[in-house]
Amino acid sequence: MNTLRARLARWVLAHRQLSYLIFAAITVFFAAGLPRVKLETVFSDLLPTDDPFVQVYQAHPNFGSPLTVMVMIRVKDGDIFNEKTLAKTWQMTRDIDKAPAVDHEQILSITTEKARFAEATPEGIDMRPLMSNHPPANAEEIAEFRHRVDRAPNVRTFLISEDNRSTIVMATFIEAKIEYGEAFEYVESLAAAARDDNHEVFIAGQPTLIGWVYRYEWQMVGIFCVTLALLIGALALYMRNLVGVLTPIITSATAAIWAFGLVGWLNISIEPLLMIVPLLLTARSFSHSVQFTERFYEVFAALGGQVKDRVKAAEITMTVMMAPSVLGILTDVLGIVVVMAAPIPAMVRHAIFCGMWAVWLIPTGCVMISLLLATLPPPKNVQQLTGHGKESGVHRRIQRLLGGIAALSHGKRARLTTVAVVILSTLAIWTSAQIKIGNPVEGTNLLWYDSAFNQSVRAINGSFPGVNTLEIVLEAKDPESPEWTSHTVDSYETMTRLQELMEKGPNPPRATLSFADYLRESNRLFNGGDPRWSMIDPRERAVASAAIGSMMGSSSKNFSHVVDGTLQHSTVSLWYPDNKQETVDAAIAAATAAVAVVGDDHKAFRVRLATGTIALQEAVNRVIERYQWVVIVVLNVFILMMCIAAYKSVVAGIILLIPVNLANEALIAAMHLLGVGLDTNSMIVAAIGVGVGIDYGIYLLSRICEEIQTTTGSDDQRWAAAIDSALRTTGKAILFTASVMVIGIIPWYLMSGLKFVADMGLLLIAIMGINMVLALVVLPLIIWWVRPKFALRPNSLVSEGVDLALFTEGKVTAKI
Amino acid sequence: MRITRYDRGYSRRKFLSDAARGALGTGVLMSLSDAIAANGEISKAYPEELLSIEGYTKGKVKTGDIIDASNVEFVKDLLEPVRYEQILKQGRKLKIGKTTTDIMRLSPWDYIEATVRNAGKAGFDAKGNVVNKADGQPWIGGNPFPEPANGLELFAAQTLNWGRHDASFYAMKLYAVDQSGDVRFRYSGGWCEFSPVARVTMEPKPYWPQNKGKLRFQSVFFLEPQAYRGTSFLNIWDYDHSTFPALYGYVPEFRRIRQFPSDQRFEPLIPGLTLFLSDAWAAGDPLYTWGNYKVVGRGPFLAGLADGWASDHPNWEHKTHGGPKGNTFWDATVELVPEAVIVEAEPVKFPRAPIGKKRVYFDARNQIVIGMVTYDRNGKPYRSFDGAYSVYDQGGKKFMDGKHPYWSWAHVTSSDIQTNSVTRLEQVRTLEGVYQSGANEQKYYDQYLTQAALQRLGAV
Numbered sequence A: 001m002n003t004l005r006a007r008l009a010r011w012v013l014a015h016r017q018l019s020y021l022i023f024a025a026i027t028v029f030f031a032a033g034l035p036r037v038k039l040e041t042v043f044s045d046l047l048p049t050d051d052p053f054v055q056v057y058q059a060h061p062n063f064g065s066p067l068t069v070m071v072m073i074r075v076k077d078g079d080i081f082n083e084k085t086l087a088k089t090w091q092m093t094r095d096i097d098k099a100p101a102v103d104h105e106q107i108l109s110i111t112t113e114k115a116r117f118a119e120a121t122p123e124g125i126d127m128r129p130l131m132s133n134h135p136p137a138n139a140e141e142i143a144e145f146r147h148r149v150d151r152a153p154n155v156r157t158f159l160i161s162e163d164n165r166s167t168i169v170m171a172t173f174i175e176a177k178i179e180y181g182e183a184f185e186y187v188e189s190l191a192a193a194a195r196d197d198n199h200e201v202f203i204a205g206q207p208t209l210i211g212w213v214y215r216y217e218w219q220m221v222g223i224f225c226v227t228l229a230l231l232i233g234a235l236a237l238y239m240r241n242l243v244g245v246l247t248p249i250i251t252s253a254t255a256a257i258w259a260f261g262l263v264g265w266l267n268i269s270i271e272p273l274l275m276i277v278p279l280l281l282t283a284r285s286f287s288h289s290v291q292f293t294e295r296f297y298e299v300f301a302a303l304g305g306q307v308k309d310r311v312k313a314a315e316i317t318m319t320v321m322m323a324p325s326v327l328g329i330l331t332d333v334l335g336i337v338v339v340m341a342a343p344i345p346a347m348v349r350h351a352i353f354c355g356m357w358a359v360w361l362i363p364t365g366c367v368m369i370s371l372l373l374a375t376l377p378p379p380k381n382v383q384q385l386t387g388h389g390k391e392s393g394v395h396r397r398i399q400r401l402l403g404g405i406a407a408l409s410h411g412k413r414a415r416l417t418t419v420a421v422v423i424l425s426t427l428a429i430w431t432s433a434q435i436k437i438g439n440p441v442e443g444t445n446l447l448w449y450d451s452a453f454n455q456s457v458r459a460i461n462g463s464f465p466g467v468n469t470l471e472i473v474l475e476a477k478d479p480e481s482p483e484w485t486s487h488t489v490d491s492y493e494t495m496t497r498l499q500e501l502m503e504k505g506p507n508p509p510r511a512t513l514s515f516a517d518y519l520r521e522s523n524r525l526f527n528g529g530d531p532r533w534s535m536i537d538p539r540e541r542a543v544a545s546a547a548i549g550s551m552m553g554s555s556s557k558n559f560s561h562v563v564d565g566t567l568q569h570s571t572v573s574l575w576y577p578d579n580k581q582e583t584v585d586a587a588i589a590a591a592t593a594a595v596a597v598v599g600d601d602h603k604a605f606r607v608r609l610a611t612g613t614i615a616l617q618e619a620v621n622r623v624i625e626r627y628q629w630v631v632i633v634v635l636n637v638f639i640l641m642m643c644i645a646a647y648k649s650v651v652a653g654i655i656l657l658i659p660v661n662l663a664n665e666a667l668i669a670a671m672h673l674l675g676v677g678l679d680t681n682s683m684i685v686a687a688i689g690v691g692v693g694i695d696y697g698i699y700l701l702s703r704i705c706e707e708i709q710t711t712t713g714s715d716d717q718r719w720a721a722a723i724d725s726a727l728r729t730t731g732k733a734i735l736f737t738a739s740v741m742v743i744g745i746i747p748w749y750l751m752s753g754l755k756f757v758a759d760m761g762l763l764l765i766a767i768m769g770i771n772m773v774l775a776l777v778v779l780p781l782i783i784w785w786v787r788p789k790f791a792l793r794p795n796s797l798v799s800e801g802v803d804l805a806l807f808t809e810g811k812v813t814a815k816i
Numbered sequence B: 001m002r003i004t005r006y007d008r009g010y011s012r013r014k015f016l017s018d019a020a021r022g023a024l025g026t027g028v029l030m031s032l033s034d035a036i037a038a039n040g041e042i043s044k045a046y047p048e049e050l051l052s053i054e055g056y057t058k059g060k061v062k063t064g065d066i067i068d069a070s071n072v073e074f075v076k077d078l079l080e081p082v083r084y085e086q087i088l089k090q091g092r093k094l095k096i097g098k099t100t101t102d103i104m105r106l107s108p109w110d111y112i113e114a115t116v117r118n119a120g121k122a123g124f125d126a127k128g129n130v131v132n133k134a135d136g137q138p139w140i141g142g143n144p145f146p147e148p149a150n151g152l153e154l155f156a157a158q159t160l161n162w163g164r165h166d167a168s169f170y171a172m173k174l175y176a177v178d179q180s181g182d183v184r185f186r187y188s189g190g191w192c193e194f195s196p197v198a199r200v201t202m203e204p205k206p207y208w209p210q211n212k213g214k215l216r217f218q219s220v221f222f223l224e225p226q227a228y229r230g231t232s233f234l235n236i237w238d239y240d241h242s243t244f245p246a247l248y249g250y251v252p253e254f255r256r257i258r259q260f261p262s263d264q265r266f267e268p269l270i271p272g273l274t275l276f277l278s279d280a281w282a283a284g285d286p287l288y289t290w291g292n293y294k295v296v297g298r299g300p301f302l303a304g305l306a307d308g309w310a311s312d313h314p315n316w317e318h319k320t321h322g323g324p325k326g327n328t329f330w331d332a333t334v335e336l337v338p339e340a341v342i343v344e345a346e347p348v349k350f351p352r353a354p355i356g357k358k359r360v361y362f363d364a365r366n367q368i369v370i371g372m373v374t375y376d377r378n379g380k381p382y383r384s385f386d387g388a389y390s391v392y393d394q395g396g397k398k399f400m401d402g403k404h405p406y407w408s409w410a411h412v413t414s415s416d417i418q419t420n421s422v423t424r425l426e427q428v429r430t431l432e433g434v435y436q437s438g439a440n441e442q443k444y445y446d447q448y449l450t451q452a453a454l455q456r457l458g459a460v
Helices: A006-014 A018-038 A052-058 A083-096 A139-149 A154-158 A180-196 A205-237 A242-266 A276-304 A307-341 A344-373 A393-407 A414-432 A454-461 A488-506 A516-524 A538-551 A583-596 A613-647 A648-674 A682-708 A715-753 A754-787 B008-021 B032-039 B053-059 B072-078 B081-089 B109-117 B152-160 B277-282 B444-446 B451-458
Strands: A067-077 A101-108 A117-122 A124-129 A166-173 A199-204 A469-476 A512-513 A572-577 A605-611 B094-096 B122-124 B130-132 B167-177 B181-195 B214-224 B230-239 B245-250 B254-261 B292-305 B332-348 B355-363 B371-375 B381-391 B407-416 B423-427
Touching: A006 A018, A006 A307, A006 A344, A018 A242, A018 A344, A052 A469, A052 A605, A052 A613, A052 B254, A067 A083, A067 A180, A083 A139, A083 A199, A124 B355, A139 B181, A166 A454, A199 A205, A199 A454, A205 A242, A205 A276, A205 A454, A205 A715, A205 B332, A242 A276, A242 A344, A242 B094, A242 B214, A276 A307, A276 A682, A276 A715, A276 A754, A307 A344, A307 A613, A344 A682, A393 A715, A393 A754, A414 A648, A414 A754, A469 A488, A469 A583, A469 A613, A469 B254, A488 A512, A488 A538, A488 A572, A488 A583, A488 A605, A512 A516, A516 B254, A538 A648, A538 B245, A583 A605, A583 A613, A605 A613, A613 A648, A613 A682, A648 A682, A648 A754, A648 B053, A682 A715, A682 A754, A715 A754, B032 B214, B053 B072, B053 B332, B072 B081, B072 B292, B072 B407, B081 B381, B130 B152, B152 B292, B152 B332, B152 B355, B167 B407, B167 B444, B181 B444, B214 B444, B214 B451, B230 B451, B245 B451, B254 B423, B277 B292, B277 B355, B277 B371, B292 B371, B332 B371, B444 B451
Parallel strands: A124 B254, B094 B332
Antiparallel strands: A067 A166, A067 A199, A101 A166, A117 A124, A469 A572, A469 A605, A512 A572, B122 B130, B167 B181, B167 B423, B181 B214, B214 B230, B230 B245, B245 B254, B292 B332, B332 B355, B355 B371, B371 B381, B381 B407, B407 B423
């Protein structure tokens, strides 16, 4: 043997110390990058950068109040106009001002000075806080407070619910300073203290969501440990010797160090929400190692099973296993990396991190493992491991089961199986075509429907305009303009007109708000409080003065939800009752029509659609719509090319791709039947499903190729025997691999408080399971009918078979 | 030969032990007031290491040097933590000037003379108001407590007269700089403060009879940006040190005065600024709306006291440096203040204040405010104020206030430390050739301090 693989194996095993040194040096290098590793969820990075809505969001991140926490205090029995509730609200407001990194200028509740009412007095207009310097302490003060509330319409809409049972405390945090976890835990503790028999407290807002995610990401560390323990346990049960357990652990750990170290050096943060993929890789690494180790012991036993034979056995194993291993790993890499096609920054970072992790499985899972096996003492149960010992009952039952499955794919039963497969496939493809894009839940899809956060969102949405906003932005063309664009007649009139159009159009929002509302209110108050002064003269001076009237004596930050910090850009906020897809579609259609009426290009500004939760949900839907199939097609093309290269046959590529694509269709069909739409999760899972699933096909196809070349008899007999034999041997390996991956993933589904992670786990388990079944049934069936010619010619590239004579100068002649 | 008892450690030990005892006898070698009374100089009250930066740093920093990130460690103990951080991390620089020892350059001439003349005559009446002990009437002029015994007396003097003139008009420009170094807002306008009591320069003295019950009239109006032109605020302070001032706002278009909540003093007057009414002169609220005044520290300090006037610019405008875009901080000269007294106070009458406490740095020589740091309710630094005063007599150029060179503030830097935004203020000579900085003019009242005046200003 003088192939490149053989020469590399020979060199590595001949220079074991040097090879170890090289591995050690690389590991030290990457380990030095570990302290720089950052695990963080950057929510904006989960959005597609090329979507116009996302671009509006990124240009105006403050609209939609992403740094605001909303705390709703709800009275179970009665209304908020009682001493206890008002005192609670006062205390919550004071306490939240002590939250870490809160912006002290941006705290709002019915108890703050910002919630004011106005009275016309002989001297002018008297603006006073709704609440005096203490919470109302008796019936008279409560009555006076209530009277004042009735004269403050904005307070009624945004701070006290229509049924008078709820009130909201809002606090905005400083972006550069906020530690989401810390702020979240602080506000949570306030809420816990405020809850009692008659008071519920709900917390929502983006910082709260991030806080929950962070809390659950710590939980993920625990799940990670459980998963590792399970994997190691499964390994120990299967191998039943120390070396067999240690080898995969050492190689997998090394790959992990390299992967984490690389992103540390590249200064790329890791998205914890996608940590399930590295876990999947660890499981893959384990199963690769197990197969490699088993093959090693087979060679080792064939060479004589003496300690001195370890090095030669390792060399031979490395030579024969390298090509199929590399091919299998490369398909994994492709499945992970191909999601980079979608312009979502978190996906790109994930692709670099996990894609390179998969790449590192090549040197560690092929080279390093050979070194370890050549060095570590061989176990005592080699005979059992190589199948020469007594097989346990479980193994026999598995083999019988696999034999039964094999029988479905050849002979007379093949016709029936084919009919069933064709019918089921047609149904699956038809059903999958019905699936909808988007997977909306009220609140966030990151957390479970019953999570405290989603319950809070539903409660707040039920009592107040809520959190589902669509923002239409009036973006100044010259942000440096000395005349503040938001203070102009054109801006005022455009905002007003947009609000009118949306409110009077079909599917109107439940509330609208813009800077124009504050201007009208200011104009009315300064003119004595008569509602007839709610309209402003269309003169620049009149509009600018109304703006000044509303902002004087107040921080501009108090208006940051409607006007940006420079007073140039502004937004029209539209609140919707939910984020169901039909609501989203109707809202965006109405907004598009309204913008067409007012025109998107004005002298000093342009009207941009759109930001807010409604727009961003639509942006995610659109990226999935655009890229879901692009990702799959690109992946198919790459894998086809690789298979053509490996088997020197186009037919081989097509045969291998049919089951994995069918598996994908089946998964989508199942999702549709379960009422789940396509989302980011399903895009990632589909790609990984194809990339990892193709491995099963490669294992099985290679084995069938090897078997067919050793069988005799009629054509039918030969193919039937080859399929039967391949399923009983490699089918077992496939079962093991799939089981290991399910063991690796299942705790994530069962234990994670993050629905996003659990969903991804469930989808991965499902696709791996479907892939396995289709690989064991459909692939042999296709081979049975096609009987490809490439299978009949020797193919040393992907073959795991070895003629030991070639390595031992004829001293050992076994073929294994 | 030096007397070893008066080495640097001696000064430090004395400051520490006095602060620990709450004692407020100023001066290290002798009583500061005795030294000033003797010859108007402070040199005899302090050892050499407190009179020059060379002495303090043992020659590591010299007069004329620039303090920046490379040498700030030598003077770290002379700075409040915020300026230290800004120098270390945000490119702020301070030029070191010579310590002023002539006390007459540290306040308006008439104010100093009245302080000496009226020494010992002030006391608190039953309501806690500062009065002339002889007749129980409002204070008669100058610093009522030139030898303060506690933090309350320091604050009482500061609250009584901010600018140390009977009346002041400051033409000023304001710049709000955000954390990225962009100047987000530019304002110009006038600030007027006017004392109807404790007058030492303007007739009638010491009281303006028809407003003897008032402590101060104060207004601020804006000329730029155009949208804000004519927008103004008027504060009218009662002499009673516990009563909140009335606060009015005026927008020309509406031709109506708007009254604001009198205790709403922790909101910026106009958008973008990091300045609250409460921050004015570190004593923007009535004396007893804050409480628990206590001396919490004493020691040398770096502050701009006599050389802040930008006489080389025809309109007294200052240059800037530092921050991400070179325009976050004023170019400033500071000098070694031999002794600063740090007084802490809490906003006891503001149940909704976002402030937990403030620490104000007073120059022991003349009890003028030279710095302030406010803290949020968690005790974390929130906002910081520093600035520069000046005698307007520099390199042969003079700007006169009566018979003597004008004395006033020159520039102020207000930093919101939590959001890293900075507001810069400077006093300029004139705005639009009409509104000129100056002091002690009776006409200011009619020009700037009545509701009719606000309406007239709005019409320009």
